[in-house]
Amino acid sequence: MDEQAPWVQQQADPLVPRDDDLRHAMELLFFAYRDFTGEADAILADYDMGRAHHRAIYFIGANTGISVSELLAILKITKQSLNRVLSTLIDEGYVVQETDDGDRRRRLMHLTPKGRDLEQLVTRRQSAHIARAYREAGLEATEGFRRVLFGLINEADRHRVTPPATPVRT
Amino acid sequence: MDEQAPWVQQQADPLVPRDDDLRHAMELLFFAYRDFTGEADAILADYDMGRAHHRAIYFIGANTGISVSELLAILKITKQSLNRVLSTLIDEGYVVQETDDGDRRRRLMHLTPKGRDLEQLVTRRQSAHIARAYREAGLEATEGFRRVLFGLINEADRHRVTPPATPVRT
DNA sequence: GCATATAAGTCAATAACACTGACTTATTTT
DNA sequence: AAAATAAGTCAGTGTTATTGACTTATATGC
Numbered sequence: 001m002d003e004q005a006p007w008v009q010q011q012a013d014p015l016v017p018r019d020d021d022l023r024h025a026m027e028l029l030f031f032a033y034r035d036f037t038g039e040a041d042a043i044l045a046d047y048d049m050g051r052a053h054h055r056a057i058y059f060i061g062a063n064t065g066i067s068v069s070e071l072l073a074i075l076k077i078t079k080q081s082l083n084r085v086l087s088t089l090i091d092e093g094y095v096v097q098e099t100d101d102g103d104r105r106r107r108l109m110h111l112t113p114k115g116r117d118l119e120q121l122v123t124r125r126q127s128a129h130i131a132r133a134y135r136e137a138g139l140e141a142t143e144g145f146r147r148v149l150f151g152l153i154n155e156a157d158r159h160r161v162t163p164p165a166t167p168v169r170t
Numbered sequence: 171m172d173e174q175a176p177w178v179q180q181q182a183d184p185l186v187p188r189d190d191d192l193r194h195a196m197e198l199l200f201f202a203y204r205d206f207t208g209e210a211d212a213i214l215a216d217y218d219m220g221r222a223h224h225r226a227i228y229f230i231g232a233n234t235g236i237s238v239s240e241l242l243a244i245l246k247i248t249k250q251s252l253n254r255v256l257s258t259l260i261d262e263g264y265v266v267q268e269t270d271d272g273d274r275r276r277r278l279m280h281l282t283p284k285g286r287d288l289e290q291l292v293t294r295r296q297s298a299h300i301a302r303a304y305r306e307a308g309l310e311a312t313e314g315f316r317r318v319l320f321g322l323i324n325e326a327d328r329h330r331v332t333p334p335a336t337p338v339r340t
Numbered sequence: 341g342c343a344t345a346t347a348a349g350t351c352a353a354t355a356a357c358a359c360t361g362a363c364t365t366a367t368t369t370t
Numbered sequence: 371a372a373a374a375t376a377a378g379t380c381a382g383t384g385t386t387a388t389t390g391a392c393t394t395a396t397a398t399g400c
Contacts, residue, residue, distance in 0.1 A: 144314020
C-alpha cells in the first residue's frame with residue numbers, strides 16, 4: 001500500500017509538483033550536466049587530464065589562496081584522490097603551493113600563469129555554452145534557474161558558491 | 171590580446187551575461203548535481219551498485235521497451251561499459267530483455283517488479299529533494315530552471331527528454 | 341540470393357577516478 | 371606537555387569508463 005491511487009495522484013496545488021514534473025526535472029539535470037561537462041572533458045583530454053584536474057584548477061582559480069582542506073570540502077572527495085590530481089598539477093606547473101604565514105601548517109594554493117591560461121580556456125568555452133542558454137531562455141528564466149539549483153545544494157554548502165559581484169535581482 | 175579591458179567588460183545589456191554570472195552558474199551546476207546524485211549513490215551502495223546501474227535502471231524504467239542502442243545513445247557511454255552494468259542487472263533480476271518481434275536483432279528491455287521497486291525507491295528520494303527545491307523557489311522559477319537546462323542540452327538530444335504529461339506552462 | 345549494414349554481445353587490455361585504513365610530520369592550540 | 375589540526379604518504383582495492391578487434395544474428399538494398 002505504498003502507491004497512491006491514480007485518481008488522486010494528480011495534485012491540483014501547483015506547489016506540490018507532480019511525479020512526471022519531477023522526473024522531467026531529473027532528466028533535464030542529467031542531460032544538461034552530461035553535455036555541459038562533456039565540453040570541458042574534451043578540451044582537458046588534449047592535456048592528458050580529466051574532469052578531476054579541471055575541477056581542481058577551476059576552484060583554485062576561483063578561490064585564490066585556498067587551502068587543501070577547503071578544496072577537499074568543496075570537491076567532497078578523499079585526500080588521497082585529490083593528492084594524485086594535485087601532485088600532477090604541481091609537478092607540471094599549473095598550480096603552486098605556499099606556506100601560510102599565519103598558520104604554517106596550511107598550504108595555500110594558486111594558479112600559475114600556465115594554470116590560469118588553461119583555466120580560462122576551459123571556462124570560456126563552458127561560459128559560451130551557458131551564455132547561449134541564458135540568452136535563449138531570457139533574463140527571468142535565468143533567475144529561476146539559479147533559485148532552483150541553489151535550493152538543490154545542501155544547506156551546509158551553499159556558502160561555498162561564489163556569488164556574482166552584483167546580483168541580477170533579489 | 172585576448173582579454174577585454176576591465177572598463178568595457180561589464181556589459182549594460184542584460185542579454186549578454188557577465189563573466190561572474192556565468193561562473194556562478196557553473197558553480198551552481200556543479201554543487202547541485204553533486205548533492206543531487208550523492209543521494210542516489212548512497213542508496214545504491216546498499217545494493218552494491220553504483221551510479222551507472224542507477225542510470226540504466228532509471229532510463230529503462232522511464233522508457234519501457236527501450237533497445238540497447240537507444241540506451242547507449244542516452245547514456246553516451248560505450249557498449250562495453252553498459253554491458254558490464256546490464257549483465258549484472260539482468261543476472262540479479264532487475265531487468266529482462268525480450269527479442270523484438272518486428273526486428274529480431276533488437277533486445278527490448280524492461281524492469282522486473284524487483285527492478286521497479288528499486289527504481290521507485292531511488293526516484294522517490296530524489297523526487298523529494300527536487301520537490302522541496304521547486305516549492306521553495308516557486309512556480310515561476312521552476313519554469314526558468316527547465317528552460318535554461320533544456321537549452322544546455324545538445325540540440326540533437328533534446329528529443330530524448332521525456333516531457334511531463336501536461337506542460338505547466340508554455 | 342548475395343552483399344552490406346545494423347544490433348547485440350564478447351574478448352583482452354588499459355586508464356581515470358574514486359575508495360579505505362593506517363601512518364608520519366609539522367604546527368598550533370589547550 | 372598533550373591533544374588537535376593540516377598536510378602528505380603508503381599499500382591495496384573497486385567502479386566506471388575507455389579502445390580495438392571480433393563474432394553472431396538479422397535485416398535491407400540491389
